[in-house]
Amino acid sequence: MKRRTIILLLLFVALTGKAQEKEHFSLFTDRDLYISGETLLFKVFVPEDELSGIVNIDLVNTKGKIITGISKKITDHQADGFIDLPDSLSSGCYLISASTAINTTLTVKELYICNRFTALPESNIAIRPIVNSSVIEKPAVSVQIDGLEKAYKTREKVNFALNLLPDFISQIDNHLFVSVAEIAPGYNPKTFVKKAKPTANRSIEKDGVVLEGTVNDIKTGKPFKNGIVYLSIPDTCARFKYYITGNDGHFKFSLDNYYGKIPVVIQAFDREEKNILKIVLNLRDSLTSGVPAAFEPWTIPAELRKTTANNIEAANFRKIFSRQELAVAAPLLKKPDDYPFYGLPTEVVDPQLFIELPNFAEISRELLPGIKFRTYNRVSVLQVFSPSKHNYLNEKPLILLDGIPIRDLNIIKDLGTKEIDKIEICRDERFYGYLKFPGVVALNSTKPDNTRFVESEDLIKITVDVIQPDVTLNIPLEQRLNELDLRKVLLWKPSVKPEQTIRLDLETSDIIGSFKLVVHGKTKDGSIFYKEQTFEVN
Amino acid sequence: MINRILYIIPLFVLLATTSLSAQEEMPKNMNAETVKGKAFISYPSYSGAPFLNMKYLMGEIEFLDGTKVKNIGLRYSSYRDELIYFNDYLSAQIVIDKISLKGFSFTDVNGEKRIFRRQNYDGFINGERYFEVLSDGQISLLAYRKVDLETCDPSFSKLGLAYKQSYSYYMFAPGKGYSLLKINRNSLLTKFDKPNQRLVKKTLRKNRVMITDEASFVLAWNVIKENGITINF
Numbered sequence: 001m002k003r004r005t006i007i008l009l010l011l012f013v014a015l016t017g018k019a020q021e022k023e024h025f026s027l028f029t030d031r032d033l034y035i036s037g038e039t040l041l042f043k044v045f046v047p048e049d050e051l052s053g054i055v056n057i058d059l060v061n062t063k064g065k066i067i068t069g070i071s072k073k074i075t076d077h078q079a080d081g082f083i084d085l086p087d088s089l090s091s092g093c094y095l096i097s098a099s100t101a102i103n104t105t106l107t108v109k110e111l112y113i114c115n116r117f118t119a120l121p122e123s124n125i126a127i128r129p130i131v132n133s134s135v136i137e138k139p140a141v142s143v144q145i146d147g148l149e150k151a152y153k154t155r156e157k158v159n160f161a162l163n164l165l166p167d168f169i170s171q172i173d174n175h176l177f178v179s180v181a182e183i184a185p186g187y188n189p190k191t192f193v194k195k196a197k198p199t200a201n202r203s204i205e206k207d208g209v210v211l212e213g214t215v216n217d218i219k220t221g222k223p224f225k226n227g228i229v230y231l232s233i234p235d236t237c238a239r240f241k242y243y244i245t246g247n248d249g250h251f252k253f254s255l256d257n258y259y260g261k262i263p264v265v266i267q268a269f270d271r272e273e274k275n276i277l278k279i280v281l282n283l284r285d286s287l288t289s290g291v292p293a294a295f296e297p298w299t300i301p302a303e304l305r306k307t308t309a310n311n312i313e314a315a316n317f318r319k320i321f322s323r324q325e326l327a328v329a330a331p332l333l334k335k336p337d338d339y340p341f342y343g344l345p346t347e348v349v350d351p352q353l354f355i356e357l358p359n360f361a362e363i364s365r366e367l368l369p370g371i372k373f374r375t376y377n378r379v380s381v382l383q384v385f386s387p388s389k390h391n392y393l394n395e396k397p398l399i400l401l402d403g404i405p406i407r408d409l410n411i412i413k414d415l416g417t418k419e420i421d422k423i424e425i426c427r428d429e430r431f432y433g434y435l436k437f438p439g440v441v442a443l444n445s446t447k448p449d450n451t452r453f454v455e456s457e458d459l460i461k462i463t464v465d466v467i468q469p470d471v472t473l474n475i476p477l478e479q480r481l482n483e484l485d486l487r488k489v490l491l492w493k494p495s496v497k498p499e500q501t502i503r504l505d506l507e508t509s510d511i512i513g514s515f516k517l518v519v520h521g522k523t524k525d526g527s528i529f530y531k532e533q534t535f536e537v538n
Numbered sequence: 539m540i541n542r543i544l545y546i547i548p549l550f551v552l553l554a555t556t557s558l559s560a561q562e563e564m565p566k567n568m569n570a571e572t573v574k575g576k577a578f579i580s581y582p583s584y585s586g587a588p589f590l591n592m593k594y595l596m597g598e599i600e601f602l603d604g605t606k607v608k609n610i611g612l613r614y615s616s617y618r619d620e621l622i623y624f625n626d627y628l629s630a631q632i633v634i635d636k637i638s639l640k641g642f643s644f645t646d647v648n649g650e651k652r653i654f655r656r657q658n659y660d661g662f663i664n665g666e667r668y669f670e671v672l673s674d675g676q677i678s679l680l681a682y683r684k685v686d687l688e689t690c691d692p693s694f695s696k697l698g699l700a701y702k703q704s705y706s707y708y709m710f711a712p713g714k715g716y717s718l719l720k721i722n723r724n725s726l727l728t729k730f731d732k733p734n735q736r737l738v739k740k741t742l743r744k745n746r747v748m749i750t751d752e753a754s755f756v757l758a759w760n761v762i763k764e765n766g767i768t769i770n771f
Binding site: 342343344388429430434 | 571573574575577579625627628630632635638
């Protein structure tokens, strides 16, 4: 009996132990030393059991504040992309972290970024994190690098091959990652894994970035039930999403067909217009759990100082001549509806075809039959005549300015014919999912912007970083002899199909120094392997 | 021993529930309720049925971008060729914008799945129409389930107007367009070359298919399709 109990307990311990031994992200960057204003390239191998479809890569300072970050779609348990390092970064140690919205295991890599205006600190001392257990990779015996010499001249063609054993190819999970970049002598940053506290109310980001938050009653401060949250994305055809909050006041929007940076306007209101609401967005601005507990002083080696000085010169030159380092691939977009969410308009009026009118009250009176816009005691009212009901609809219609719903008519009351490009009207009751619009009046201004909307507790204007599109390294196809070639990354192939022989070629740039060819991959059992070889360019 | 096991079981249950809650998915309605439409205004009450299905039947709609909304109450109006759905939350009958849909389907009272596809009709009174797909393939057999409001004998309808079925059947192939069909044997045979007509007759006889109504016509069509007899289209 005792034995059975012990077996059961052991089984339980083993199971829970296994659950805790979760595979972590494997994060690689093109280099370890950067100059502010440069572009950082990264590659991530994602655990196979990861539920999220989006990985977040953040650049964090030593205090845990997120400086910049991107979100990238995970394809075949891998992702690659870039981060533009801000020009304003001060010289010092930084951390780059890979995480997802729900994963509690962070993979963090240490970097050194040098400001291109102030250079390295004169004290020659920097701080570096104290890492007790860094991520260890296995060197791959089954990968051979052939044809790569120990030294090359500048602007010399380099041809080499990666030879993989046939048995090993079948063990590789998806693609290999190959890069050739300049190395920072005397600087070996570490990659480590940190546990983060699980964040409450975070959703799984499957196909796109999820923007979420809570709607509270401004008076009581408690979550508001049945609040309506509008999300508008100004576009040629107005993009719109909505959410009706539950007991917890929580709302979320999946921005799954958007790439790059998008301006967003979020509004929340009580359907019965009795309460004023406050929007609290769950924005990630710090990643303190990714920061190591302690740092130690580190003397910058003389060799690294020299390389950094050269790199600053090269970075400045590239900035002056504005070299485009990356070519962005246009993402394959799901075709959005080519008509607005409020339906096809029953009437379209171009006020500029008529006499000049000073405000919207005049426009509605002269140009918009069946639209009643009146202002009594500084309160404006707009009503739409419905032909099917043979009367003016009693409720307030949906009024939009450049695709953004407006609830305060004072925003449009001063708009004259000079400011309005087009007016679209839907006279009937329109429905969009669970929303009912008693008529629609959509105004398109001549200069579309959202500056007319004033930010308040129930209206937020933000720019959201959604999924980063795929990029390729822009390597000049032809030699430009009269121009300096200051590429520090000579080859960046984040997804190479494993084959018995992989032939690769590159051309060295005008940068003199040590370069390293690195091959990384992941086996089907989840372990990361690497193969590397250094060479000199002189 | 049993007591000890009883102590351990809740631990396992707890472990299972925590791991399940960690895998919680987005609510199904998130961003899914994007049905666009306008309020349905009741038709005048005359004899006959303006709808293909008088009651709302559970079905599925497919938007142009391929996204689907399942389990919504649908009713097809044969009179106006429009799809009406019932929005529980708003307690409203909504006519779904035809241009937003690729098609829809529902299961009728007999348990049969009825599939409709929105297509542009280039014939007389051209425009977007919902066609019921009776048989799909390189050449599809489609039905346009139209009901017209027609004058009738006052003995049939006191108001002198009634909704009358005026269904049309078409052969359709992308790039070739529509060809009108009548639900009879001769109409079907005219779609084949002389030598093939004999083969069609023989095949139908062999499979004991006699064209008397729409169902037997569809059956005959499918039998011919299975036998690979070339349709003259």
